Amino acid sequence: MEKVKITPYQLFALILLFELGSALLVAIGIEAKQDAWIVILLGMIGGLLLFFVFYRLYCFYPDCLPTEYIQKIMGKGLGKSVAFLYMMYNVYVAARVLRDFGAMLLTFAYIETPLFIANTLMILVIVYSVSKGIEVLARTGELFLVFIYFLAGSGVLLVLFSGVVDLHNLQPVLENGWKPIVKATVKETIYFPFGELIVFSMIMPYLRDSKKIRNVGIIGVIVSGISLMLVMVFNLSILGVNLTARSQFPLLSTIQTIHVADFLERLDVYFMIALIVGGFFKISIFLYAAVIGTANICNIKPASRLTYPLGLVVLFISMTMASNFPEHLKEGIRVVPLLLHLPFQIIFPLLLLGLAFWKNRKKTN
Amino acid sequence: MKRYMAVFLLLIMSLTFLSGCWSKKELNDLALVSAVGLDLDKQGRFVGTFQFINPGNVTGGFQGGGGGQGNAVSVYSSKGDNMDEVSRRMSTKVSRNLYYAHANLVVISDELAKKKGVLPILDAFDRDATFRNTATIVIAHHVKAADLVKTLTAIDKIPANKMIKLLRFSERVWGGTMNVMIMDVIRDLTDDGKQPVISGFNLKGSGETGKTTQSIMQTTPESAPQIGGLALFKGGKLTGWLYGSQARGVVWTLNKIKKTDINLSKKGKKEAIAFEVIRQNTKISAFKIDGETHLKVKVDTEGNIGETKVPVNLKDPMVIKQLEDGFEKVIEKEITSAITAAQKKKTDIFGFGDAVHRSQPKTWKRISDKWDDTYFAKAKVEVEADAFVRRTALRNNSFLSDVE
Secondary structure (H helix, E strand, O other): OOOOOEOHHHHHHHHHHHHHHHHOOOOOOHHHHHHHHHHHHHHHHHHHHHHHHHHHHHHHOOOOOHHHHHHHHHOHHHHHHHHHHHHHHHHHHHHHHHHHHHHHHHHHOOOOOOHHHHHHHHHHHHHHHHHOOHHHHHHHHHHHHHHHHHHHHHHHHHHHHHOOOOHHHHOOOOOOOOHHHHHHHHHHHHHHHHHHHHHHHHOHHHEOOHHHHHHHHHHHHHHHHHHHHHHHHHHHHHHHHHHHHHOOOHHHHHHHOOEEOOOEEOOHHHHHHHHHHHHHHHHHHHHHHHHHHHHHHHOOOOHHHHHHHHHHHHHHHHHHOOOOHHHHHHHHHHHHHHHHHHHHHHHHHHHHHHHHHHHHHHHHO | OHHHHHHHHHHHHHHHHHOOOOOOOOHHHEEEEEEEEEEEOOOOOEEEEEEEEOHHHHOOOOOOOOOOOOOOEEEEEEEEOOHHHHHHHHHHOOOOEEEOOOOOEEEEEHHHHHHOOOHHHHHHHHHOOOOOOOOEEEEEOOOOHHHHHHOOOOOOOOHHHHHHHHHHHHHHHOOOOOOOEHHHHHHHHHOOOOOOEEEEEEEEOOHHHHOOHHHHHOOOOOOEEEEEEEEEEEOOEEEEEEOHHHHHHHHHHOOOOOOEEEEEEEOOEEEEEEEEEEEEEEEEEEEEEOOEEEEEEEEEEEEEEEEEOOOOOOOOHHHHHHHHHHHHHHHHHHHHHHHHHHHHOOOOOOOHHHHHHHHOHHHHHHHHHHHHHHHHHHOOEEEEEEEEEEEOOOOOOOOHHHHO
16 A cells, blocks of 8 residues: 555545546436436435445455455455456446547547547546556645536526526426336446445545545535536426437536626536546546556555556557447446446445455454 | 657657647638528528628728728528538538537528428537537528528628527517527427427518628618518428517517517507516416316516506506506407417417426326327417506606696
């Protein structure tokens, strides 16, 4: 483990930026139509429960990284391979987010630029900051959090002053009952974005004040959940269900409706900034987790030596994972939650927690 | 040595990555599209007429000082089977890249709207990243879309801006028209409980004179675009027009009236007393009585007395009350006639279907397919208006009371 420490507020900033990251930009839970915002709230509750699982695991082994305590819980051989799988998972998800990011940039602004260039530029910045370590990342997060919420606050005001919000679009609430809502929650929002918090179990040991992790985590999840819900409410009430569902990036369309006093309009740059800042932190955190985890498993010191090779891997996976954007999205909605998120975010942690309980009870006896 | 190599490499890399010239488009290689007009030719292909801004001729205000010689806009047309083709064919006539981010107006001819409808057109505008779907859409009435786009205008040099400002301003003070965005139209098209309605434009004078500067050199331009009517759509196709007070009835029902004026006949004189509406709020709702769905429009409005042509005692609150009742009847009549007209065309442009959807989701599932043709067309709509006269401006009784 690196000998660095981050403050509770920095962890909070990282959690928030991470959660908002790419979830802010796409229509999550839109399967439940005008009740998508309820889906996000339910997902947030699920995310809180998952966070407690990760937190309990951390409480058993507050001084070591998950890659170590997995080995302690499951035994050396099995533990090592599970930990290694986890690192592959982190790299893969980082690549997914990078692809999301690149595709969005190309769809909306840089139509003629090759995807490879956009992704390369992004990963270069990310690799550089990750190689500087978690402290640097956390301080950057501290700075950008204020910035993002300033943008969000002014954005909300501008949208309200434009007079385009029509809350009728949210009605009827619960048109088809709870079933589609629960279904969308279980299939989507609980994993993306909330279950992805699992990656923070790699960062928790770095917190200076370990007692505060629980509260910081809870507040972080709740604030991000509510922020996402508000964005969804705005999207739905301004664009309507249909347009929200058809938009690749509903938030962009929402921002484009801003029209105040005949000159405050076309503020697409708001979307652009949210996109780049969010994407940066999400990919960085996944990549960082992968770097320190892999270094820990393979005993490589210093860990930052791995940043460039792993960054390269992320870049190439992001290029080859899908041949077009719809394919990429479809995989993200149908395949990844079931095959990757479900085991890595829910089944493995629960299993580990059960084993940890069992082992530690034996010790005290 | 190694160090110098590294620095050199870094410089080369910055040259490629930081210069930001990947797909650069210089301003003098762009043709700024301000309006797009769409017609049909005899073979049924689309004819796109594009209004391009001549930046050099726009500056300097309407006195013409400082501005260059020539027109503020130039107009070219091209044909194609879809919007992308129309746009790309334009390159055979225009020497620059078409840039749509400033295109604020789409004009569709009524012929096209009737025959093909708006469905085959709108996807291109909705999908394209540079084109804003907050652009205004209007229907050219009794005139080719091309002629409207070609017509030069006097005070606002760019005709597209003039037409949009007309719509916005008229919506604000008169209310017989609406500024409808492409986004709104698409939302209504996909919504099974509401049909689109789009403002119409016609041309005073002929298209031939409109495209010459001589037209706007006169105090009364020979040709000028003007607002006229609301186009009703059903299933994406134009089915009919509403004008005058019926059109305003539609705008009332849609809760889009900002200010307007309501006239009341009194003592045998037509439209003798004018009521200036200052604000209003209209709600539509659907509820059930004895298992049947009832629709209701409720208007709350307040304003001042704007004019009286006959002597009335405006000092007397009872008289004011009577006037209020009179205004309410006028508003109710206007709205009812608009709704009846739409019912005849079997198209629910008011969003009553949405009201049913909101209040009775289960019933809606059963009837949504047949809503326009069966249920809406036969529905009984209750219209209720509450008008409040708050003030009578600078005078109480009119001087007419002492003249007669």
